[in-house]
Amino acid sequence: MNATMLKSSFLSSIAARPQAPRPFKSNGSRVCMRANAEAQLSGNWLPGAKNPEYLEGLPANYGFDPLRLGQDPKALAWYRHAELIHCRYAMAAVAGILLPDVLNHVGVLNLPDWWNAGKVAQDNSPIPFKTLIALEIFAYNFVEVKRWQDFKKPGSQAEPGSFVGLEGFFKGSGENGYPGGIFDPFGLSKGPGFEAMKIREIKNGRLAMVAFLGFTGQYLATSKSPIDNLVDHLKAPLANNFTTNGVSLPIQAHPLLTVLHP
Known part of the structure; x- marks a missing residue:
């Protein structure tokens, strides 16, 4: 296959490739279109569950109302x-x-x-x-x-x-x-x-x-402050985290983690 045939084949494959639809420009901006799409595709906090109908229309709606307090x-x-x-x-x-x-x-x-x-x-x-x-x-x-x-x-x-x-x-x-x-x-x-x-x-x-x-x-x-905690964690991630502070977990951290502390 010569160079001309390769070029023709490449151009044909591009032409046959489905093109993504371009966003339609109207009086609403792309930001508004993005917001509407995000609102429609917000999903559900519990995979497979159906969003309650009474929550429809709320911004950033993920259907979270396990106690159904929003029915009223x-x-x-x-x-x-x-x-x-x-x-x-x-x-x-x-x-x-x-x-x-x-x-x-x-x-x-x-x-x-x-x-x-x-x-x-x-x-x-x-x-x-x-x-x-x-x-x-x-x-x-x-x-x-x-x-x-x-x-x-x-x-x-x-x-x-x-x-x-x-x-x-x-x-x-x-x-x-x-x-x-x-x-x-x-x-x-x-x-x-x-x-x-x-x-x-x-x-x-x-x-x-x-x-x-x-x-x-x-x-x-x-x-400590949040930035202090962040700096400590970045210096020694395995030695400074929620498993080694002595409070977050009900059991003591493994000795190997404490040995890594600088």
Whole structure:
């Protein structure tokens, strides 16, 4: 077979190969198409099981409701809202733990460890501790009441007379859990990418909740920060892991693992 025949055969095989369909461009962006595809192919947390019908339409839905607590639509709306709030708190907490820890290790700052930061702030605060607690209770009560009222009636906090003439600042997106307005300075709740942002937020939030539990467990087991634990593990993976901290497992680690400790 000469070079001409080889070339012809190669081109024929390419032409016969099925081509992947190109994404159709419409008013919705590729991000929106990706979000819809991800929502449809989210799968199930239990392989082979069928997603409950009452969970359909929720972002990042994996059908996880083994106790079927979401069968009541009103209860499901509250659970969804509560999960969002916990996700956001967890993401803020994880960022507040990791960023100072990283900056400490690279020598940019010298900040207290996360489990001790509250006491350091209290000891150095010009406001007496009891006064500070009273102010925080008042502030949290105000925010939680506004959130609860907006949950019961989305958009109600923008109605005239709801907040001494500043109601416009609390005008939300009209959807429970997504306040919009001043809480969305980049306008992410508008446009075709909103559905994709919902999926990203809930997935990152769930990961953050697990991460925070991990940080807490690590400190209780090792009395170290997450970055300290990571550095120790990278230096000696077999000697520094959950089997060797003396807490995670109900039995003592094998002596061979402890011998590997530098």
